[in-house]
Amino acid sequence: MSNLSTKIGSVQLANPIMPASGTFSEDLAQVFDLNRLGALVAKTITREIRNGNPTPRICEVRGSMMNAIGIPSKGVDYFRTNSLPFYAQFTPPLVASISAPSVDEFARICEEITMPGVTAIEVNISCPNIEEDGKAFAMRPSTALAVMKKLRSATDLPLWAKLTPNTGEPAEVAQACEEGGANAVVTANTLLAMAVDIRTRKPKLGNVMGGLSGPSLKPINLRMTYQCAKAVNIPVIGCGGIATLEDVLEYLMVGASAVQVGTSTFVNPTVMVDLVDQLDAYMRENHINDLSEIIGSVRDKEAADAVFFQEAAE
Amino acid sequence: MSNLSTKIGSVQLANPIMPASGTFSEDLAQVFDLNRLGALVAKTITREIRNGNPTPRICEVRGSMMNAIGIPSKGVDYFRTNSLPFYAQFTPPLVASISAPSVDEFARICEEITMPGVTAIEVNISCPNIEEDGKAFAMRPSTALAVMKKLRSATDLPLWAKLTPNTGEPAEVAQACEEGGANAVVTANTLLAMAVDIRTRKPKLGNVMGGLSGPSLKPINLRMTYQCAKAVNIPVIGCGGIATLEDVLEYLMVGASAVQVGTSTFVNPTVMVDLVDQLDAYMRENHINDLSEIIGSVRDKEAADAVFFQEAAE
Amino acid sequence: MTQATHHTATAPAAGALSVFAADCTVKYNAPVNAEYGHLIVDAPDSILGCEPGQFVQILCPVNSSEQPYLRRPMSIYSYDREAGTLGIIYKIVGQGTKALTKLKVGDPINIMGPLGTGYEVKPEWNHILLWGRGVGLASLAPLAVEAAKAGKKVTTIYSARSKAVQLPIDQFEQPGATVITVTEEEGNSGLDNIRRMVEEQIKENGVDAIYTCGCDLALIELKDVCRIYNVPGEVALEQRMACGLGIGQCCSRPFAVEGDIVHKRVCKEGPVFKILETLV
Amino acid sequence: MTQATHHTATAPAAGALSVFAADCTVKYNAPVNAEYGHLIVDAPDSILGCEPGQFVQILCPVNSSEQPYLRRPMSIYSYDREAGTLGIIYKIVGQGTKALTKLKVGDPINIMGPLGTGYEVKPEWNHILLWGRGVGLASLAPLAVEAAKAGKKVTTIYSARSKAVQLPIDQFEQPGATVITVTEEEGNSGLDNIRRMVEEQIKENGVDAIYTCGCDLALIELKDVCRIYNVPGEVALEQRMACGLGIGQCCSRPFAVEGDIVHKRVCKEGPVFKILETLV
Numbered sequence A, B: 001m002s003n004l005s006t007k008i009g010s011v012q013l014a015n016p017i018m019p020a021s022g023t024f025s026e027d028l029a030q031v032f033d034l035n036r037l038g039a040l041v042a043k044t045i046t047r048e049i050r051n052g053n054p055t056p057r058i059c060e061v062r063g064s065m066m067n068a069i070g071i072p073s074k075g076v077d078y079f080r081t082n083s084l085p086f087y088a089q090f091t092p093p094l095v096a097s098i099s100a101p102s103v104d105e106f107a108r109i110c111e112e113i114t115m116p117g118v119t120a121i122e123v124n125i126s127c128p129n130i131e132e133d134g135k136a137f138a139m140r141p142s143t144a145l146a147v148m149k150k151l152r153s154a155t156d157l158p159l160w161a162k163l164t165p166n167t168g169e170p171a172e173v174a175q176a177c178e179e180g181g182a183n184a185v186v187t188a189n190t191l192l193a194m195a196v197d198i199r200t201r202k203p204k205l206g207n208v209m210g211g212l213s214g215p216s217l218k219p220i221n222l223r224m225t226y227q228c229a230k231a232v233n234i235p236v237i238g239c240g241g242i243a244t245l246e247d248v249l250e251y252l253m254v255g256a257s258a259v260q261v262g263t264s265t266f267v268n269p270t271v272m273v274d275l276v277d278q279l280d281a282y283m284r285e286n287h288i289n290d291l292s293e294i295i296g297s298v299r300d301k302e303a304a305d306a307v308f309f310q311e312a313a314e
Numbered sequence C, D: 001m002t003q004a005t006h007h008t009a010t011a012p013a014a015g016a017l018s019v020f021a022a023d024c025t026v027k028y029n030a031p032v033n034a035e036y037g038h039l040i041v042d043a044p045d046s047i048l049g050c051e052p053g054q055f056v057q058i059l060c061p062v063n064s065s066e067q068p069y070l071r072r073p074m075s076i077y078s079y080d081r082e083a084g085t086l087g088i089i090y091k092i093v094g095q096g097t098k099a100l101t102k103l104k105v106g107d108p109i110n111i112m113g114p115l116g117t118g119y120e121v122k123p124e125w126n127h128i129l130l131w132g133r134g135v136g137l138a139s140l141a142p143l144a145v146e147a148a149k150a151g152k153k154v155t156t157i158y159s160a161r162s163k164a165v166q167l168p169i170d171q172f173e174q175p176g177a178t179v180i181t182v183t184e185e186e187g188n189s190g191l192d193n194i195r196r197m198v199e200e201q202i203k204e205n206g207v208d209a210i211y212t213c214g215c216d217l218a219l220i221e222l223k224d225v226c227r228i229y230n231v232p233g234e235v236a237l238e239q240r241m242a243c244g245l246g247i248g249q250c251c252s253r254p255f256a257v258e259g260d261i262v263h264k265r266v267c268k269e270g271p272v273f274k275i276l277e278t279l280v
């Protein structure tokens, strides 16, 4: 068995495969042994009790899906009394995920969720900031910095900033998160998208627009992972469209220290366990002893083949 | 035969189907009669003679592709003496596409390309602005406004601003273009993405990153088309991942007055002609006499079905 | 609408696997008529540990014309633990179900299940009434079989558009069972007429519980009937699904529970719900 | 590198269609050996109006394991206008070619062609020499056939890794033709050895032109040979392609033309290029 372990700051993971928030719940324990995962990442919760968006909340697009679930939440108390004891049955570290519509509310839930049993806090700053113009905190470096600073002072637990691909400045946002005190960035959430049912002429989602996830998102979030890994010194956790071992390796090679798997679990419920096994087999076959030999190993500085050709001929 | 004609400002098109810049050339005349198209859109040209990027310039990702061609250009003279006479053999209006790395250079080529035979000018402002921080003009409202104002004073021809999805503020950018004097916006160009060959650990594109196009892009650029159509009063031309009649209808319904078809032509070289025929058949079958009955007809104000359910029960 | 509350997740105990995704083998796949297909697969015991009203999620095959991505939920139409087979009836509507029609005997097909919460039949109940419409009949079929096995009397009213698109009713023709088929074509499938039949059954034969699937209008009528005659009733509902496992809260629907509006997941707390809790 | 210049597009006249995308029917599809497959399709006359060295773009089928998106370029290995057939030899490497192995006789498959610029053989040339490596032989096969038909003498050197992965050479065994096969296995496929054979042919039999495909190292040797002996030579190159039609400038490669570096499209000006213009 190769060494699949990886570190996200102070948090040691047995392997780099973990679920993406919102695509994982207690229910998956019916399908496989959750102890096989690198970490357990809970669904995002908010302080207020929320029902979420009108249905339909999901729809299919070519080769992928969209969702506008809208973060239904039962609040922090429910998390404490129900989710926490459930996840305590398993060995992988538990990562709570939180969100809020304002900086203060964000800080408050961050403090409240800082409790024994929670190893790290993923902060879903891809959600709209209602105090500014409704754009997600993670769309601009300034708002990302402001919220991360406040969150940093609200907890001693490691903070993972979950970024959004809905921005033209991903590297700058990642740097702002680092400056604000994030211990890692997760790249990234879903990308805003839309689909229309041409028969009814209604949007396919009750919420009109929603987030694209699945294989279509992979080349985009992979690029963002690459950009962020170049830009910051804290670990980057890749996320978006991961379905195969090749996807995992691409994310690791561009600089991710671990990856999150979301939508693929809906198609193949045991995909995360399969990926752990396949990664182990790949490393053994290729005589790679340690995951660190893969992380960040993309050969992006070397001239592409045809350029080489051309130069050799000068 | 239904009325498939549509107007982009003063430019009348026989039908709403036209090629996307860079995925169309004189060579396609070998495969079908170009007179079937709503317009002819030439490949983007620059003033300087450019070779484009190192190879590989394209690669496949799941269900789509990426390119980093890099706008090889033979300059304005070549366009005048070769492309223009060639396209003059056909009846659909010719749209030239231009790009430049600075506002002044952009204005200069805009003036130079203003010549008889060119009906409208598409300005590819999705390219990097080397005078600012290298981000594309169309990533921020301020830079989009600045370049469009300058371009507006450089030509009397209709200006179509080709936007980028690599921004968190698509509606604001579209509004800036309108304010700057654009006669239409095209939504949109490719989305920055990446892929790695896990065997060689090299990026799959010689340029490391490149633009995602094809079906994966559709829900994203469709959303952007919807946002821009809501935000501006000038016509919007949809573009991104269009392959089927359903795709065309979705773009029209969210507010596009016409659409551009790019990558699909690589897979099915006659797809644009097929789409014109299918649109005509669809309109006849559904007793739609005029394209205006489809454009912008999305029922986004109506409660989604399940909400209706819920409210009815209150 | 009163203050929002939520479904109470019954979290599984660690280590107790109860849902399985398995490569099954196509044993039979043929059209029932122009609109429906009937698929039977060799399935493992794990999935066959199912109950009437549960469903499976099918990973439909991909080909050059159809590229479904998510799994598709399908009611379990029949299961036979001895023969090791599972059957579904699918209405051919889009990408996924069109792709199903192309499956050939011997082809592999990945099926996940059993999923959701099925119908409740109390041991003391003797006569149950089923009202199915269209492909809704699929969900009710195992219920008819199991109830008959348990010695109960089953009356089924099956309503379809026409004789041509009727589903086979052999699973309902159990000893002591009555099956009444009505069609629009024959003009005897009006809601009034069916409701009259239901009320007749209640009044003349005594009905302990009513079950329905496949028609919102039938549900509205039955909600009224259940209230008036104080008969318990259940309905199998549909909702667009993604995970099918209760993970994503993709398929929540609002229900009226003791004066509150409660969101329940169709894939987990459902697909079978109490008729009186539905919001129609 | 000198100042950049560009390929000169020879724009087609309006109205003259010369490339066709057609649904063909699989007539034969079977492995040649563990690495190669041989596909023959019924193709329309339009596509069969092709020449040696041209290629087609194949829309590979999609299934649950393989989902190729872009077309895949394949050299035309054989064409028979009378029989209405077109053949290719494909090396099984990835998504698209794996999907090709699953095609069955009678299946439809969309093929676009003919594409690109083929080999040039001047009427006055009497003896041509071909050097193919691996699947590169596919591109050379129609050249051997047509040259023999035109009464020319064809000498073929075919180099492969081993006997086990050799391609059929029947198309090269024309009247008056010589075929020499060498393999790494037998130890006679070294570049030195092949170069010696080429030089021998030039010196002893006189060679009017040399053609090669499938190996960059062979190209380097032949560039030297062509220069030294002043023999014209052509090579069929590969490059990752998208459109195959010259539209996207996806597949450009730099060439040395009269002291300048010129970018040419492999799919349009190529895939066949003058050996002396290549940059290797």
Ligand SMILES: Cc1cc2nc3c(=O)[nH]c(=O)nc-3n(C[C@H](O)[C@H](O)[C@H](O)COP(=O)(O)OP(=O)(O)OC[C@H]3O[C@@H](n4cnc5c(N)ncnc54)[C@H](O)[C@@H]3O)c2cc1C
Pocket (backbone or CB within 6 Å): C055, C068, C072, C073, C074, C075, C076, C088, C089, C090, C091, C092, C093, C094, C095, C096, C097, C098, C135, C138, C139, C237, C238, C239, C240, C241, C271
């Ligand atoms: C619990 C449950 C049990 C079901 N049992 C059966 C059954 O036994 N037999 C049967 O034929 N069908 C059943 N359905 C419906 C079936 O899942 C859909 O018809 C199927 O997913 C359509 O797939 P498609 O790819 O062919 O169509 P698509 O192309 O996906 O869609 C075609 C149309 O069907 C609608 N649709 C898609 N998915 C669903 C869904 N999950 N629920 C409702 N509408 C949907 C779409 O909005 C669209 O209008 C069941 C659904 C649920 C939720």
Ligand SMILES: Cc1cc2nc3c(=O)[nH]c(=O)nc-3n(C[C@H](O)[C@H](O)[C@H](O)COP(=O)(O)OP(=O)(O)OC[C@H]3O[C@@H](n4cnc5c(N)ncnc54)[C@H](O)[C@@H]3O)c2cc1C
Pocket (backbone or CB within 6 Å): D055, D068, D072, D073, D074, D075, D076, D088, D089, D090, D091, D092, D093, D094, D095, D096, D097, D098, D135, D138, D139, D237, D238, D239, D240, D241, D271
């Ligand atoms: C003009 C031309 C003629 C060709 N003729 C033949 C032929 O007769 N027989 C044959 O077996 N092959 C031929 N090839 C190569 C063939 O196109 C590729 O092997 C094929 O596209 C691989 O497809 P795939 O989906 O199986 O592999 P993929 O999964 O796409 O790729 C597998 C590997 O092949 C490489 N590759 C992919 N596409 C190309 C390409 N277009 N050119 C070079 N490398 C590529 C990839 O980088 C990757 O490393 C030709 C290529 C060109 C450009």
Ligand SMILES: Cc1cc2nc3c(=O)[nH]c(=O)nc-3n(C[C@H](O)[C@H](O)[C@H](O)COP(=O)(O)O)c2cc1C
Pocket (backbone or CB within 6 Å): A020, A021, A022, A023, A043, A044, A067, A069, A071, A097, A124, A162, A188, A189, A190, A212, A213, A214, A215, A217, A239, A240, A241, A242, A260, A261, A262, A263, A264, C248, C250
């Ligand atoms: C149904 C669904 C619900 C989600 N809910 C959340 C959430 O609550 N919090 C969050 O940070 N991300 C959420 N996401 C985003 C995922 O965590 C992930 O970032 C995204 O889906 C991209 O990864 P994927 O392509 O592997 O799914 C959700 C995604 C889906 C599909």
Ligand SMILES: Cc1cc2nc3c(=O)[nH]c(=O)nc-3n(C[C@H](O)[C@H](O)[C@H](O)COP(=O)(O)O)c2cc1C
Pocket (backbone or CB within 6 Å): B020, B021, B022, B023, B043, B044, B067, B069, B071, B097, B124, B162, B188, B189, B190, B212, B213, B214, B215, B217, B239, B240, B241, B242, B260, B261, B262, B263, B264, D248, D250
């Ligand atoms: C090979 C290739 C070359 C392109 N070149 C240009 C270009 O020169 N100018 C431009 O504005 N867009 C260019 N594009 C972008 C397309 O015009 C289009 O906006 C994009 O591909 C999305 O549409 P699609 O998904 O239909 O391809 C190019 C796209 C591709 C795939």
Ligand code: FES
Pocket (backbone or CB within 6 Å): C240, C241, C242, C243, C244, C245, C246, C247, C248, C249, C250, C251, C252, C265, C266, C267, C268
């Ligand atoms: S389908 Fe995902 S929660 Fe029900």
Ligand code: FES
Pocket (backbone or CB within 6 Å): D240, D241, D242, D243, D244, D245, D246, D247, D248, D249, D250, D251, D252, D265, D266, D267, D268
């Ligand atoms: S493959 Fe597109 S230009 Fe050659």
